[in-house]
Amino acid sequence: MLSWLLMVIGEEPVSDETLFARYQSGDARAMTTLYDRHARALRAFAQQRGAARPDDVVQDAFLRVVRNGAGFQGQAKFRTWLYTIARNLCIDASRRDRFRAGPSLDAPTGSDDNRTLGDRIANDSVGTDAVRNLADREFQAAFEAAMAQLPDEQREVFALRELSGLSFAEIAEATAINENTVKSRMRYALKQLREALIDFL
């Protein structure tokens, strides 16, 4: 209880594994903390991984964590387990979307306001965020274009490292490849992004 209070006031960061153990023991608030800690980064990873509906990936990933919570024995890190689930969901989604010509502009985006994809693109293009300046928007567009030019394995490693904050060891475990291979892919991704974004650096 004391550690929970310390975690709430932010003085002692509780590990993901401890929070999930609390959730397994019946504490639903631990899952809330875990969601708030990882949902946004997980969505960014899903978006960079090419998922058409990154929110759906986040939802499915967390629902699987909730349903299969008894199967997690704490042998791996919770974040690695969560991103492995999300990665598999992205792979399944990309296989399903392979035979789709493109996202429908009339399809709902899954957000709260029931806006269509066309509405969101129009609103985002004009800059609904008041604090976002023009340079940032230009850099974001150039960055997304450069990321789209990266190979899938390099883009995945870069997204997990820079957008989700996983270590190279965690990336290697989540993607089931060697850690040195992860670093090599990161090196090539950085080189290509540096060359593509040299005007913004």
Added chain:
Amino acid sequence: MTRRQATENTAQERVDAAIVDAYERRIAGHDATAEDAALEAEIAAAELSAYVSLHQRVATLPRPDVASSVRSVVLSAAAHAAEEHAAHRTQESLLARALTWILRPGPLMTAIAMAAVLVAVSVRQESAPMAGAKPDSAVAMAEPSPVPAAREAVAAPQALAAPEAPAPGAAPSVAAAPSPDVPPPAAAVPVAAPMARPLRTIEAQAASLGPAASGDVPAKAASNRATDELAKRAAVTENAKHPFAAAKAEIAQNEAPPLQLENQADREVAAAKPSVQNRDGAQPDALNQRAASGAQAVMRNYAPASPQAPAEQNEAPADAPEAKNLAARNQVAEKASADAVSRWRQSAEDAQTPEERVAALKQLLVAAQAAGDVKTVKLAQQALKVAEAQNVARKRAENLQATPPALRAKAAPSQGSGELKAQKSKN
């Protein structure tokens, strides 16, 4: 472009120039100098700085938040799952909880250790009284038992003499001419060892038939003399308790008498040997071969019994050493009695005068009664009657010859018992 001009350019241009220069040196095959190494390090530093600036710019990018509906769905599902989990835990039976508590490693190991201690204590208590009492086999091993010596004495090969042919006109031999109504001797002597006697007979027969079948007999006879001495000593000590102690002691201290052949096959083989020698005067080798074939016939007759004999001799009740001792003593006493009977029988057969024969038959009768040999008792009684009658007839003939002819003619019409007694008194 000179070097001086290059230094005045921007840092990016310097990096590019250095990269180009380094590229040119590499393709020209020149070794890297210290200045080149510094330039390459500067290039690496510039690359790293570019990566760092890229990282910083990417970190400033806004990350879109996840839809609130996703959050509500996930958190509601998590709350529901937590409630189900809590409800499942509360619905666990008390027995399952108790089993879970009991089967923890600590209590389980404690219970196993206590069970092991109880088993060890119980086993120790059971083995304590057993250790106090020695097993019967151990007692039997510790005490020197006379049974093996007695068995050796019984099974020892003895010098066997073939029955002599009865002299013409002599009294009928007790051993060689049994009456037809008398049962076979082996069955008529119940005290004899049933299995040891055929073996002894076979060995004795083989020894008497020649070198072809008696190769190991002298060695056995030499090795068994000591056991015979032990048997005789045991018989002497037993004589104090036996009604015929004096006779048995005398018999046991004498040499072992020749053993009589008690089987019909033995008698046939023994009778065949002198008849062949007397009839055609065959060579010794031929006689030995024939004797060996006869011995083989005897061995065939005793083949089923011979393998069982050692096994039965070895079977002794391990739980009754006293009984074994008593049986061994009885066996020695029976052997001594049988030897006495045989000895007196031989003496009766070898007697030269009627008086000696009558005396020997009387001793034989006493010995047979002591041995319980009913058949020999009957035969001895018959032979004794015949010998006494012969003795009386011989004396009467001698008296008649000694009487003068006048007295003989006078007494002829009234030759009664009174005159005969008077004549005897005169003589």
